[in-house]
Amino acid sequence: MTILVLAAHPDDEVIGVGGTIAKLSKKEDIYVIIFTFGSTFPYSEDKYRIAEKRIKESFYAAKILGIKDIYFIGADFKMNRIHKDKFLINRIQKVIKDLNPRVLFYHSLTDGHPDHRAVHRFAKRLKGDFERYTFEVTSPFDLISSRPKLYVDITNVFHIKMKAIEYFISQKQITWFFRYYIPFKARIAGKIIGTKYAEVFIKDESRFWS
């Protein structure tokens, strides 16, 4: 089975789906598409150097998690319009045709970051015979949503997820988020299903993007 993850920035795939990837990657083929190089943050450094750094970090993290390959799109500008970019949609649609994924993971529409919501709108445009699940990076709304959810027990691989996150050293300004928020959310999700750590996804059954 092939699983495809769509992420706005390098590290979103690890924060959102890292535990599930680590758990499933021994048996399943997992690919990630990252839309930007994440090079607008931090602002003080040279953009291209940051992009280079973050690409490197993503591949290190991918190795630990067992991701088969990452596709970088380089869509750093006008993220809020990417769902109208027919060329980009066709390009990704071709990747989907080649990989033939059974499951697609992408950002939730309730996420706090506009780039994340842009990827959600983009994903809604993609056609294919796959199940769709959304993940949240900056907000915990998925935990309280009444929509159908998928919980994945990541207790045995949680340390791998955290190790992969450690690779994103260029993001050290927001270390508190990595160190505290991620374990905290995983503990709450775990409590709901009676395990130590879990990741939660919302099944995306709505037909229309908004």
Ligand SMILES: [Zn+2]
């Ligand atoms: Zn992001």
